[in-house]
Amino acid sequence: IVISHDRKFVDNITTRTIEVTMGRIYDYKVNYSQYLILRKERREQQMKQYEEQQKMIQETKDFIERFKGTYSKTLQVQSRVKMLEKLELVEVDEEDTSALRLKFPPSPRSGNYPVIMDRVGKTYGDHVVFKDASLTIERGDKAAFVGKNGEGKSTLVKCIMREIEHEGTLTLGHNVQIGYFAQNQASLLDENLTVFQTIDDVAKGEIRNKIRDLLGAFMFGGPEASMKKVKVLSGGERTRLSMIKLLLEPVNLLILDEPTNHLDMKTKDILKQALVDFDGTLIVVSHDRDFLDGLVTKVYEFGNKKVKEHLCGIYEFLETKKMESLQELEK
Template sequence: MITVNDIAVNFGATTLFSGVSFVINENDKIALMGKNGAGKSTLLKIVAGINKPSSGNIYAPKEAVIAYLPQHLLTEDNCTVREEVSKAFHEFLSMKNEIDDINEQLTVRTDYESDDYMKLIERVSELSEKFYSIEEVNYDSEVEKVLKGMGFLQEDLDRSTSEFSGGWRMRIELAKILLRKPDLILLDEPTNHLDIESIQWLEEFLKNQAKAVMVISHDRAFVDNITNRTIEVTMGRIYDYKAKYSDYLILRQERREQQQKHYEEQQKMIAENRDFIERFKGTYSKTLQVQSRVKMLEKLDIIQVDEVDSSALKLKFPPAQRTGQYPVTVESLSKKYGDYVVFKDADMVIERGQKVALVGKNGEGKSTMIKAMMGEIDFDGKLEIGHNAKIGYFAQNQASLLDEDLTIFETVDRIAEGDVRTQIKNILGAFMFKGDDIDKKVRVLSGGEKTRLAMVKLLLEPYNVLILDEPTNHLDMKTKDIIKDALKDFEGTVILVSHDRDFLDGLAEKVFEFGNKRVREHFEDIKGFLANKKMESLKEIEK
């Protein structure tokens, strides 16, 4: 049991939150929710012991193991994937080495009556009791099982960690955490770098094998599947719901409606009392009553209504020239690197106005197909981009293509046209750029901030075909909803690669399934696609 007791965090004169108290019980699976900037990541770091609160304290039992996965990592490059992940057992293996070392000393030493000899016996007894109480585990087997669940292939395990991208290194760190079997796992956006298969493997692990978990995630389906409790950070305080995310949304709405009702009643009472004070402040017979009401208003705690997400902000793509009937046509397209075949004889016909999803686990060719469409790679076969097609492409590295010398506002202002120019600040606000943020240079932004800014740019240019490769990483749920609504209303063609099931649901009307070096076409949405296969999850398909 871990106790958070009356903690507060202040930055100068600004209070991020105060009076925060809650208890994390042994099998709690907690979603930490709230808008960006509310203090979720700060609170997670305090529970992890990385940051200190301005006041208050955290209590955890001495033997409790707390493991924390941040959003951004720096990993060393001096060992293989298998060796790096095996560090999860460092404490156990060190214990074994120390026991062996002491036993060796006890064998060769003859000073049986000395204090040093007795101390060695006490130490080896203490270590042995702890060591042999730990369940015997085949460590190599456990390392392989977890890494394969995270999407690594057998041949990846003995490759150097330096050969892997940031997203795959995140998986290596996550594997180390899971193998330690901590009492509390703290995860900050763990699904950003996972494909659907790995996300669902992680869900099963957290539900069935992990002890307590606290997670920040913008993947609505992931959060709903693993949590049984929701803590919302809002306006400097927390609300604790014994409910999973989707139930919390209903309870939160009810709470805000009650707050709004009480706020309006209080404002009416304040107005009536001020009116009374103004009317009778010079009347001798009413002096005591006037003074009483003035004091009452001075002492009154004003009811605050919690922030409401500005999801009502409606984004609309600018009008664009109409394409031909078939913006993208693929015939017998094959791609291989050396002897490795990514896919072969792929056929795809995408009609004007269609919204399609490319699904399949990582490495099966989804991003490769998109690069072929964009003319970035060579291939065998035929691929035609239709008449008048103007493609807006959101790549996974889109953030790196921004002009780093411009400010956030200048980046958007240079491409915005017409009425949308009057909405630039509102649009940036919806993507979590507020106040003085909009004057920051692009070069000082984090990777996530650059990704969001690149998405804003895409929303404002007159494209009639959108190709989006994992567009929702680093976006919160409110922002994803705004983009999803804009894409639903978009009159052009949309090709989506995404592991975000909630984002795809109700948006993609046709599915291209990548797997086993083939591309299969399915004429239904994600739900129909699963139903036709008599399956409940994309994990089953990807197997």
């Protein structure tokens, strides 16, 4: 039994999908992609049966209304009343429509080249993480950092963030304002604050009037959810809360380090759409091929102490490598 939000992974290994939603459990004897198709067909079928039944009920009620005082139709009226009493109503599976509608604030314009690196490298004592990385990120670029764990993806992000020293020169462009999401971001939240206070502390200006809407969009709807203390939140809830904090800052360079680890498939799709629409520059460190597909147009591959640029999307990159998924880079 596997609980996972990695679509490709579950598609490749599972033969049965159990959906837990809206207080009910549905069992499908197929993999995830086929389950999506069957679920859609099943709802359409239910809707059709529901509409037909509603029409029949209305016609029966009209008949009863019309002939209830007519002596010659008494038996017919009575049998139809009984039929309606015994009728099993067709139910339509409820769908979870609490999807987020997500929009980053318009980003202030940065210079043409938010990040320029010339022979950047990082070593710890004798250990070389990577060296001679020379790359230019242009305004509006959406770039992925991919490669094995430990090859320097997060290290290079820390260099850009000026968190650690490095060799070579790394220049940030004019008016670059960075929004940063790291894997440990969720653990930096103040555990004693409530969800509402956490966001209330960072919200500035007009958005202050919309805090409740924003929390609702990230599935913290209702007074109960927003009054929860951070310390009782799950990993996924903390990640979503950190994401909201990031959304409140008008930035023009977003750096996301493994942003999808605690997000479910639906939330991932919504975040991805918001990033596609984001009008600034994006660097995303990720192993999630589904998430990166259609989002990035540049891939930086980390490996053998080098950083290699590929001017293509994630599928073309994997094709040139003759690989199915980014996990294979680990081998």
